[in-house]
Amino acid sequence: MSAVGQLSAASQTPAPPPPRSGRRLTAYLLLLPGGLWLLLFFVVPLVSLLAASLYDPNGSIEDGFSMTWSFGNFADTMADYARPFGRSLWYALLTTAFCLLLGYPLAYAIAMKAGRWKNLMLALVIAPFFTSFLIRTLSWKLLLSDNGFVVDALKWLHILGPDGRLLATTAAVVTGLTYNFLPFMVLPLYASLEKIDRRLIEAGGDLFAGPLTTFRVVTLPLSMPGVVAGTLLTFIPAAGDYINAQLLGTPKQRMIGNDIQRLFSAGAYPTAAALSVTLMAAIVVLVLIYVRRAGTDDLV
Amino acid sequence: MRPRRTPVLGRRAVLRGLGLGLGAGALAACGIPPARQSADKCISTDQSGTQKLLNFSNWPSYMDESEEKVNGKTALPTLDAFQKQSGIRVTYTADVNDNSEFYAKVRDQLGTCQPSGRDIFVLTDWMAARMVSLGWLQKLDHAAVPNVDKYLLEQLKSPTWDPNRDYSVPWQSGLTGIAYNAKVTGEIGSWADLVGKSELKGRVTLLSEMPDTMAIMLRLVGADPGKFNDAEWSKALEKLESSVGSGQIRRFTGNDYVQDLNDGNIAACMAWSGDVLALQADNADIKFVVPEEGLNLWSDNMLVPNKATHKANAEALMNYYYDPEVAAELAAWVNYICPVEGARQAMEKIDPELVDNPLVFPDQAMLSKTSSFMPLDTAKAKLYETDFNLAIGG
Numbered sequence: 001m002s003a004v005g006q007l008s009a010a011s012q013t014p015a016p017p018p019p020r021s022g023r024r025l026t027a028y029l030l031l032l033p034g035g036l037w038l039l040l041f042f043v044v045p046l047v048s049l050l051a052a053s054l055y056d057p058n059g060s061i062e063d064g065f066s067m068t069w070s071f072g073n074f075a076d077t078m079a080d081y082a083r084p085f086g087r088s089l090w091y092a093l094l095t096t097a098f099c100l101l102l103g104y105p106l107a108y109a110i111a112m113k114a115g116r117w118k119n120l121m122l123a124l125v126i127a128p129f130f131t132s133f134l135i136r137t138l139s140w141k142l143l144l145s146d147n148g149f150v151v152d153a154l155k156w157l158h159i160l161g162p163d164g165r166l167l168a169t170t171a172a173v174v175t176g177l178t179y180n181f182l183p184f185m186v187l188p189l190y191a192s193l194e195k196i197d198r199r200l201i202e203a204g205g206d207l208f209a210g211p212l213t214t215f216r217v218v219t220l221p222l223s224m225p226g227v228v229a230g231t232l233l234t235f236i237p238a239a240g241d242y243i244n245a246q247l248l249g250t251p252k253q254r255m256i257g258n259d260i261q262r263l264f265s266a267g268a269y270p271t272a273a274a275l276s277v278t279l280m281a282a283i284v285v286l287v288l289i290y291v292r293r294a295g296t297d298d299l300v
Numbered sequence: 301m302r303p304r305r306t307p308v309l310g311r312r313a314v315l316r317g318l319g320l321g322l323g324a325g326a327l328a329a330c331g332i333p334p335a336r337q338s339a340d341k342c343i344s345t346d347q348s349g350t351q352k353l354l355n356f357s358n359w360p361s362y363m364d365e366s367e368e369k370v371n372g373k374t375a376l377p378t379l380d381a382f383q384k385q386s387g388i389r390v391t392y393t394a395d396v397n398d399n400s401e402f403y404a405k406v407r408d409q410l411g412t413c414q415p416s417g418r419d420i421f422v423l424t425d426w427m428a429a430r431m432v433s434l435g436w437l438q439k440l441d442h443a444a445v446p447n448v449d450k451y452l453l454e455q456l457k458s459p460t461w462d463p464n465r466d467y468s469v470p471w472q473s474g475l476t477g478i479a480y481n482a483k484v485t486g487e488i489g490s491w492a493d494l495v496g497k498s499e500l501k502g503r504v505t506l507l508s509e510m511p512d513t514m515a516i517m518l519r520l521v522g523a524d525p526g527k528f529n530d531a532e533w534s535k536a537l538e539k540l541e542s543s544v545g546s547g548q549i550r551r552f553t554g555n556d557y558v559q560d561l562n563d564g565n566i567a568a569c570m571a572w573s574g575d576v577l578a579l580q581a582d583n584a585d586i587k588f589v590v591p592e593e594g595l596n597l598w599s600d601n602m603l604v605p606n607k608a609t610h611k612a613n614a615e616a617l618m619n620y621y622y623d624p625e626v627a628a629e630l631a632a633w634v635n636y637i638c639p640v641e642g643a644r645q646a647m648e649k650i651d652p653e654l655v656d657n658p659l660v661f662p663d664q665a666m667l668s669k670t671s672s673f674m675p676l677d678t679a680k681a682k683l684y685e686t687d688f689n690l691a692i693g694g
Contacts (some may be wrong), residue, residue, distance in 0.1 A: 047323065051330035060682065061407070062434055064334035067327065080690060146503075146565045165502065166567060168550045250551050251544055251692040259689070265400045266685050271330070 052273035063269040073274040081259055081275060088255040089282070091170075092239035095177040099185040099234045100227070102178070107189035107226070108219075110195075125186050133180065137247050141167060142178050144248070176244035181237060185230040192226030193219070228294050236283055244299045328634040335411030337435040337606060339445065342413035344438055348612035352388045355610070356617070357402075357421040359600065360394040362472065364633035371455055378629050382620050388613050398554075406605070410436040415607035420614040422471045426511055428601045429461035429675055437467040438604045444615035447622035451641045455667050460526070463467040469618045470599035472574075472636035473664070475670065476512050477595040479571035481564055482585040488568045490592040491516050495543040503567040505560065508552040510688045511673035512570065512596060513540070519593045524669045533684065541691045552692050561586060573659045574636040579618060588659060590666055596669035631660055 052065070059065035059074055078085070089260040110121045128136055143150055144166040166172050196219060206215030242257030256279055263272035313494045366375040376392065383390055402423065406416045411434075423431065431437050442449060448469050462468050480488045484503070488494055494504055494515075506513045515525035517539045523532035543549050550558075550566060558575050560566045562583055576588040604614045620626060627640035628647040632654055638644075644661045649655055655661050662670075676684060 005587070047326050048330065055331065058679075058680075059332070061332075061411075062334060062336045071460045120447075141559075141565075145563055147563065163501075165668040168502070169319045254692075262689060264592065265404075268682065268685075292518070 010050035049273050049276060052269045053277045055270040055273075057270045058272065065269060070270065071180065073270050074278060077271050077274045078278065080191075081256065084256045084259050085279070085282075087253070088257065088279070089175055089237050089286075091177060091245075091253075091255060092235050094174050095181060096185075096231050096235045098178040099182050100231065101190055103182055103230065107186050107193055110186075111190050111193035115281050122190070125183050125190075128183065129257045134243065136177055136180065137243055140179065140248060144172055144175075146209070162259075166251075167248065170249070170253055172248040173244050173253045176248045177238050177241060180241075180244065181234045184233040184237070188229035188233060189223065189226040192223045192229075196222045224294065228291065232287060232290075234285070239283055240279060247264075309669045333411075335407065335434055337410070337413055339435065339439065342606045344397075344607050344611070346611045347609045351610060352386075352613070353417045353419075353610055354388050354390045354613040354617060355417060355608075356390055356392050356614075357395050358392070358398045358471070359422060362394070362422070362600075362634055363392065378621070378626050381626075382617060386613075386616055386620070388616070391691060396422060403427060403430070409447050410434070410605055413606060415609070416605050418605060419461045419608040419610040420602055420604055420617065422600050422602055424600050425459060425461070425598050425672065426551040428603055429459075430463055431603060431605075432467050432597040433677075436606055438606060438608065438611055439466050440469070440604065440611075440615060440618075444612060445619045445622070451622050451624060451627075451643075453639045453641055453667075455597060455670065456639050459599075459672060468601035468603055469622075471602050471621075472631075472634060473597060473599040473639045474636050475573040475590075475595050475597055475659070475666075476507070476515075476570060477573065478568060478589040478591050479561060479576045479579075480568035480587055480589065481561055481566075481583075482587055485567040488589060489585070491520055492545050492593070494568055494570070494591075495520070495548055496537075501546070501548050502550050503565075504549055505551045505553045505557045505566050505625050506549055507557075507570045508554060508692075510685055513552070514684070514688060515596050515671070516570065516593075517675050524671065525596070525673050527674055532689075537687055537691050540688075546693060549692075550667050563643075574634070577588060577635045577657075577659050584676070590658075590669060594669040594671060597637075597667070597672060598689045635660065637662060 051067065053073055054069050055065040055073075056068040057070055057076065058293065090244060106125075110118055110125075114121050142148065145151070146165050146167060151160065151164070151166055154166070155162065155164060160166070200218050200222070201214055204218045209217060240257050242255055242261055245253050245255040245258055256275060260272050260275050260279075263275070348588060363376050364378050366377050369375065379390060379392060382388070398595065402421070405419075406421075408414075409416045410431075442465075448465070452470070453473075456470050456473060457465065459465075459468075472499070478488055478491070478494055485500065487498070488497070494500070506516075511525075514533075514536060517536035518525045518528055518532060519538055521532060521535040523536060529537075551560075553569070554561075555575055556571065557566065557569045557571060558579055561569055561571070562579060571588065573588060579586045580588075602614075602618055604611050608614070622640055624640055624642035624646045627638055627643040628650050631638035631640075631643055632647065632651045638660055644655060647661070658666055
């Protein structure tokens with residue numbers, strides 16, 4: 001999938017072929033619009049964010065912020081915000097795991113068993129995108145509300161105690177995250193499962209492997225690019241999300257995105273920027289380790 | 301480890317070095333200049349004499365509207381009357397949705413002494429205080445607003461951040477008290493009950509604005525929110541931490557508590573009077589309580605920013621809205637606390653039911669229980685904000 005493609009492309013510096021100068025000019029011209037776009041909307045904001053993370057933490061909007069190369073900002077913010085930080089990564093991990101558990105059978109069913117229902121099922125997976133993220137999350141508030149039928153049913157089944165609730169719990173936040181990011185898992189999984197040559201699965205049967213063994217030895221390894229892409233597309237945005245924690249959680253479920261948003265609007269730019277940079281760096285490191293481990297070089 | 305080629309100082313290495321150098325240079329060149337302005341450096345000129353115009357930015361649903369439309373537009377009776385009477389053409393925009401958001405909207409202009417395109421806008425105390433300390437506002441001429449001096453409610457006359465009302469005039473005021481849903485719980489009479497009663501565990505919300513919530517915690521530890529010291533602050537903070545830690549507090553909210561309270565997801569909460577009054581119209585089970593320990597009084601204030609070119613026109617408007625008859629007409633529609641003395645008598649002709657509503661015209665007993673939050677300098681504000689942030693983080 002695209003994310004993995006980009007990542008592996010970025011990790012190895014592309015060697016420019018030695019063409020004639022006319023060709024080379026064309027290549028640069030082709031790069032120009034995209035390059036300008038990236039410069040303006042990616043490089044410039046990134047540099048400004050990096051700069052802000054090193055400003056004097058004692059500055060204020062009133063007196064301005066001066067560049068003091070305060071590398072201490074990173075240690076200071078981590079000391080204060082280690083808990084929501086860890087929580088964000090933990091929730092993102094849970095979300096990714098649940099999305100994989102729910103998404104893999106679904107993607108498998110769509111790719112392998114859906115027959116003429118395939119397109120309809122795909123459309124249904126994408127359908128939630130037709131309404132805004134915010135509206136969908138707010139609807140979960142209604143579904144999980146203390147007097148709603150979900151809570152009533154769970155109480156009746158004695159899964160929840162008489163004082164139990166779903167809203168404003170960790171379960172609600174992770175449920176919301178899982179719901180919101182499930183399509184990002186299903187679509188890449190579907191794409192890689194769909195590509196698998198069915199004759200390979202038949203060959204597994206011919207070689208006296210049972211369905212489970214065939215799945216383990218043939219289907220699963222061949223779908224790994226989808227698994228890697230799906231987990232990345234789920235984990236990365238989930239770690240930075242703050243809407244689900246805001247609407248479905250309590251202060252105890254607060255994620256790092258909530259703190260960054262709050263600090264930013266309170267005008268504590270260096271702290272907010274230092275947290276953002278740390279989050280980005282942590283995600284990049286985790287992703288690099290993961291991609292190395294998963295050995296996607298051979299898979300993509 | 302993979303074997304590596306020995307690095308040579310090639311074109312790529314040079315480029316990389318150059319890139320790093322440039323990057324560091326770009327970082328070092330950054331910084332955000334001070335946003336503070338002063339009256340002698342940022343000079344505004346008033347063109348009200350020749351231009352009978354006024355640009356007015358306010359919150360949604362904060363101006364009386366009539367049922368019928370005139371030329372396809374909703375008529376605003378009091379404002380239309382002002383335009384007719386004064387000959388000043390008012391461009392009215394309801395584009396203030398959130399204090400912080402509005403601040404972000406005008407920050408770049410006002411921080412660099414540029415016109416914001418508005419002659420008058422309305423912001424809540426704490427944000428108005430910030431703008432006063434930033435030097436972003438024009439000083440009002442009290443001779444031009446005699447009604448304000450005459451009719452402004454005593455309790456609102458000298459807030460600590462603008463003791464002589466040199467820069468601000470309240471548009472409407474409100475109270476922060478307790479609201480509860482009578483279908484879900486019995487009466488909650490005090491802040492101590494709200495944060496301590498075990499039946500309410502996990503069914504209480506507080507406000508995410510630091511001054512609102514901490515004023516209550518300060519009261520609970522016996523301190524005065526209008527004047528407290530660091531030791532009292534620490535005690536109040538511990539109080540908050542223990543309420544959050546015990547699971548009593550479900551969330552910290554903006555005015556989104558309204559939905560949860562209406563649905564019965566929460567039993568009781570810290571609430572703003574105007575929201576509660578609006579909610580009561582649809583749901584009779586929603587009650588507002590003046591807690592035993594007291595409550596917070598706040599205002600949304602009319603402010604004239606630097607470089608606004610119609611200050612005298614703005615003052616004419618302020619003076620007009622402090623005419624008790626006009627104030628009563630406005631209060632009958634917006635349902636917030638009317639900051640104008642004498643509007644209560646005028647209300648008898650407009651809506652007799654509201655005359656005795658303490659959430660529009662609070663009585664002296666109620667007002668004597670109110671206080672506002674101590675003004676904080678920037679360093680302190682940031683320190684306290686961080687403390688608060690971490691305390692509600694759980």
